[in-house]
Amino acid sequence: MTLTTRAKLLLATLSGLVLIVLYGPLLVIAVQSLNSSAAGAWPPTGLTFKWWTKAWGNGGWTDALRYSLLVALVATVVALALGTLASFAVYRFKFFGRNVISFLIVLPIALPGIVTGIALHSAFDRLDISLGFLTIVVGHATFCIVVVYNNVIARLRRSSPNIEEASADLGANPFQTFAHITFPALRTAMLAGAMLAFALSFDEVVVTTFTSGARQTLPRWILDNVFRGKQITVVNVVATAVVLLSIIPVWVVQRLTDGGSAGR
Amino acid sequence: MRPADANIVDAAIPMMPQDGGGVEHGSVARLARFFDRHPRLRLASFLCGPGAWLIVAYLGSLVLMLLTSLYGLNDFTGKVDRSRTTLENYRQVFSSNGPYLAKIVRTIGIAAAVTVIDIVMALPLAFFIAKVLSHRWRRFGIVAVLMPLWASYIVKGYAWRTLLDPAGGVFRKTFHVSPGFGQTGLIMLLAYLWLPYMVLPIVAGLERLPDSLLAASADLGGRNTRTLRSIVLPLLVPAIAAGSIFTFSLSLGDYIAVGLVGGTTSVIGSVVNSNISTNLPFAAAMAAASIVVVGAYLTGARRLGAFDNL
Secondary structure, three states, X not given: OOOOHHHHHHHHHHHHHHHHHHHHHHHHHHHHOOEOOOXXXXXXXXXXXXXXXXXXXXXXXXXXXXXXXHHHHHHHHHHHHHHHHHHHHHHHOOOOOHHHHHHHHHHHXXXXXXXXXXHXXXXXXXXXXXXXXXXXXXXXXXXXXXXXXXXXXXXXXXOOOHHHHHHHHOOOOHHHHHHHHHHHHHHHHHHHHHHHHHHHHHHOOHHHHHXXXXXXXXXXXXXXXXXXXXXXXXXXXXXXXHHHHHHHHHHHHHHHHHOXXXXX | OOHHHHHHHHHHHXXXXXXXXXXXXOHHHHHHHHHHHOHHHHHHHHHHHHHHHHHHHHHHHXXXXXXXXXXXXXXXXXXXXXXXXXXXXHHHHHOOXXXXXXXXXXXXXXXXXXXXXXXXXXXXXXXXXXXXXXXXXXXXXXXXXXXXXXXXXXXXXXXXXXXXXXXXXXHHHHHOOOOOOOHHHHHXXXXXXXXXXXXXXXXXXXXXXXXXXXXXXXXOOOOHHHHHHHHHHHHHHHHHHHHHHHHHHHHHOOOHHHHHHOXXXXXXXXXXXXXXXXXXXXXXXXXXXXXXHHHHHHHHHHHOOHHHHO
């Protein structure tokens, strides 16, 4: 099929509309964070930066942010270790139950989040484990394993086993081969997986609701304030900042996973 | 070969003289030889961590949840009574004259509507990215779709709350109409949230579709609409099915979006959420019902070849 200029123009217009739909709502929140109307009147009544200065060090979000960062960091470390090990096991070995393991890794994101949430909740309830930092980390790590796993196994599939064999032939023991051959080849894939896991954990709210104690993560803080209609001007600022920050990993990951193989 | 690999080989070479190619001594070398001779143990060292986590923590939790769904509540204390098992929760969930079956059906309807809307919105955008944009711009197109995906879920939900607000929301003020908070608004938000999950597999599917097929269809006299209908869409079915796993499953389990813009709409997720502290067994049974629905959907999607396109 050959696309006429008119067909291309039509496609471009439709795509533009979809992109407006994708970015419009996020832009509205950014605009609201600069809206001089404290009640968030639309159209905005004027431009102001006072909510940004007011939100700085104000409104309880700093504690929620600190907690979210800590949870995401620990969950990422756990997911990085487990996801990398799992990808090695599945890629390098053939064993009974291999399909079960690769299925179990994907299951936490294939099943609705509410199922994972309530499953962990009933387990903690049954075992009398009180909800808190540990339980959130368990929940987050469980669904973060898959992003690390996917990134690492994709890299393993693309990299040639020959150089590892060459390393062994030249007398390196398996640990040396790992340290000097395998790990450097996987490093960027692991970093990409870790960043996505971090972003996923930082953003998660469904599983978090069922596994967290009294202390709020940042998404819970936003949700709580939105529902109660409290300090909306601060919420607008925090929401805008969160969106800007969460976009950075996407750029970095694109560079890490595509940069070497794109041929440019 | 990627330049990174060349560096690796360079880095490895200086090690060789010290090993000398002979039999090594020392505990590290002994351990290495031991693992080399016992591939089962090597596998075990890779597998025991993730395997234990997934089977004990995750699968164990799912089993405990299903077990919990078989308990009832003690009539006097209101606590979970583990002394006997019953199918009463499931009878309630699937009872044709109770409210819950209708809620399950409604949730499935919402998830299906979201999936259809996402397919319709994703197709032109994916086609534009994969077949019109040059290689260089294609990457920008993909990043443009990826970025909103990673932007905070909760912020997107909040953004739509400000858009849809029946009183002073952006839609009301700008277009003078707004669906307000309810099922329509909920479908709009869910379709918005999961749209990138539909676009990305379709872009990948289109990239795999050789241009020569499209040219052949044109050479044989097929007009664009005919080519789309007879060549492109049939070959895209697995990719669309792959995307629909996310749009369907994520819509089915959502309850936060429902709370933000759903108004009085009640779905599977909201029933689970409202029962979790008062009647955990019933909440577990309701969640189990959603596993059944998603399981059936995954089976269908698998038949369409979705799993090769994830």
